[in-house]
Amino acid sequence: MAVTGVAEKPATKGTYPKGVARRKQIVRAAARIFAQYGYHAGSLRNIADDVGVTSAALIRHFQDKEGLLTAVLEYWDEESQVASSTAPGLDHIRQLPAMMEYHLTHRGLIELFLTLATEASNPEHPARDFIVKRYDSTVASLSSRIREAIDAGEVFLPAEQVESEARGLMALMDGIELQWLLQPELDLVALFSSHLDHTLARWTGEVQPLSNSTEAFVVQGIA
């Protein structure tokens, strides 16, 4: 019922070069349609027309609509991992704007995630599990990077505040990307970078960029 883990691809089918290529073509089209209309309102016929086949072909490949959704989520997972850095500690955080820059040129990635995420606020939604797990793992990853920075002495934050900071960063990114979807003329990278700078200044205990002043003013233990 719910789409959670990795779908088992048919052992024989789907491994022939031609089939694989077609499969990918369908998944890409489906990602586009689901991003634009959502899962429920995005129709198989619409996707099929985009590819240039019939909806029956889609069913052959993915069994049903939910099977296609699973494949789309896997595809999104891979594609969006391209954008995220593997750097440790604070370097990872500092590269978040670059990730957003990448999103800017791959609008579909943002659109798909936000569309499915809000749609999945309905507990019955087949992508619900995937989305919730994705959030959890992103929070966990960001938290780990922050803790690395704390251990390295670059950041000063009480341990119990780390997750809240991670969630705040994610919320900020999601919210800015939502605004950008509605008003593409917005400079989302500049907006995020500016707020990230303030956040990093607070974490590192520095004041603001201008005054690189003498006394280290450590703001920690704020709860």
Add this chain to the structure above:
Amino acid sequence: MAVTGVAEKPATKGTYPKGVARRKQIVRAAARIFAQYGYHAGSLRNIADDVGVTSAALIRHFQDKEGLLTAVLEYWDEESQVASSTAPGLDHIRQLPAMMEYHLTHRGLIELFLTLATEASNPEHPARDFIVKRYDSTVASLSSRIREAIDAGEVFLPAEQVESEARGLMALMDGIELQWLLQPELDLVALFSSHLDHTLARWTGEVQPLSNSTEAFVVQGIA
């Protein structure tokens, strides 16, 4: 085509007490369904069943589905204004967590807005205009409150940074509310309050980039 302004209610019809009550009942049900499934995937039959009438009755009242959407957006507008404070300057900002607290007990308001907002990232969406205008007016309102605080000497920010701060706050709220929809066990008010405190501390502190102020790096107002 696009839903923007105020719909003209029939002068005679819809003004009789019974009709008005029924109308409101339908709008509330529609808001619930649209919030849960989105506009496209939310069906008239589903709404009608909720009310206990047939879909034909809905069409009688609102002419078509888009007419119903217009009524729902108007309803949402009124309902969500209940939650927002009329206080000026920094007091308004400080009452934002209370607004979120209100949202907490009116989940449908959040769900409806976020669902329609992401759905409306499709430029063809009938609620697109409404949503974009809503964002603009909220940014404008928040910016005004911040400028009032600057004029009152409570906040120190360069004028050109005000809108960015307003957008950042909105993004943070939207993002947190999205996370809450997916994980209702999250304490969204605490999460937001904590980040708002940090933001206010930064605003009311006197050190900012491009600021011509003195050396003081006052971190105050951390609750």
Add this chain to the structure above:
DNA sequence: GTCTATATTTAGATAGAC
């Protein structure tokens, strides 16, 4: 003002030809 009945379109999915 709401109903039943129905028209029309489109949805997801299946069967079997090629």
Add this chain to the structure above:
DNA sequence: GTCTATCTAAATATAGAC
């Protein structure tokens, strides 16, 4: 592996009875 043809269910919307 893809097609055509078709099924069933559900969508929006209309017409006319009560």
